[in-house]
Amino acid sequence: MVEAGARASARREPRAGSREESNPLLYCALGLVVPGLGHIALGRRGTGAVFLVSIGLLFVFGIRMEGELFPFEAAAPLTLLAGMAEMGAGAFYVAARLLGLGAGNPEAPTYEYGYAFLIVAGLLNMLVVLDAWDIATGAKESADDTAAAGGAASAAR
Amino acid sequence: MSHFAALVLFAALVSPAFACLMREGWAARLRFTAWAFLSFVGFAVGIGWIMYLAGG
Numbered sequence: 506m507v508e509a510g511a512r513a514s515a516r517r518e519p520r521a522g523s524r525e526e527s528n529p530l531l532y533c534a535l536g537l538v539v540p541g542l543g544h545i546a547l548g549r550r551g552t553g554a555v556f557l558v559s560i561g562l563l564f565v566f567g568i569r570m571e572g573e574l575f576p577f578e579a580a581a582p583l584t585l586l587a588g589m590a591e592m593g594a595g596a597f598y599v600a601a602r603l604l605g606l607g608a609g610n611p612e613a614p615t616y617e618y619g620y621a622f623l624i625v626a627g628l629l630n631m632l633v634v635l636d637a638w639d640i641a642t643g644a645k646e647s648a649d650d651t652a653a654a655g656g657a658a659s660a661a662r
Numbered sequence: 663m664s665h666f667a668a669l670v671l672f673a674a675l676v677s678p679a680f681a682c683l684m685r686e687g688w689a690a691r692l693r694f695t696a697w698a699f700l701s702f703v704g705f706a707v708g709i710g711w712i713m714y715l716a717g718g
Contacts, residue, residue: 552682559679566671570663618668625672629679636683646686 529641536634538595543637556633563626564597572619573609574601587620593627593634673702 536543541556575588592598601607607623610616639645663671677698681691 551688555678555682559675563672563675566675570668615663615668618663618665618672622672625676629676632683633679 529638532637532641533634536637540595540630540633543634547637547640560594560626560630561597563622564594567619567622567626568601568606570615570619570622571610571613572607572616572623574598574607574623587624590624590627593631595630598627669706670703673699677702
């Protein structure tokens with residue numbers, strides 16, 4: 506019980522001289538702008554690349570399937586929520602808006618799939634941003650950290 | 663694009679992202695990706711058959 510509490514508090518406290526000392530919000534902002542960039546900045550390049558490719562392709566296929574980037578209509582709460590979810594894709598969303606893409610074609614057979622892809626891309630990136638927060642604050646240890654801690658412990662023995 | 667192709671594409675893109683969020687180490691992530699992909703496709707096909715048989 507006491508050990509578990511000590512472990513939990515140790516997890517919350519940033520380690521001196523580590524990346525946790527820098528502002529976790531910075532990594533979240535990077536991840537929100539470009540999917541995976543927060544993880545890349547945290548030194549997890551492979552993981553960041555997987556997020557960038559997965560979310561990027563989800564968004565691109567969503568647009569190709571004639572999915573819709575929903576407008577922000579306060580009168581239609583579900584449309585508003587869908588639009589907010591799609592915004593989570595960050596740079597992809599902004600680029601699509603600037604290029605005039607995502608008008609959507611409700612008559613296309615893939616329309617529903619398209620906007621589902623777009624919404625999932627945005628929501629998935631929000632999860633990725635929360636993951637970057639956990640890593641930056643030390644709430645989630647990376648496999649490298651665990652291996653390093655194990656190595657240090659066995660060296661101390 | 664057929665419904666099944668869209669399903670497979672969705673599963674193929676989402677599974678590795680979930681694996682990176684939920685597992686540490688590339689071997690565990692690869693296993694989770696395969697499991698998630700097969701689950702997405704398997705459950706969708708299964709539920710499709712249930713709807714077909716129940717509705718038929």
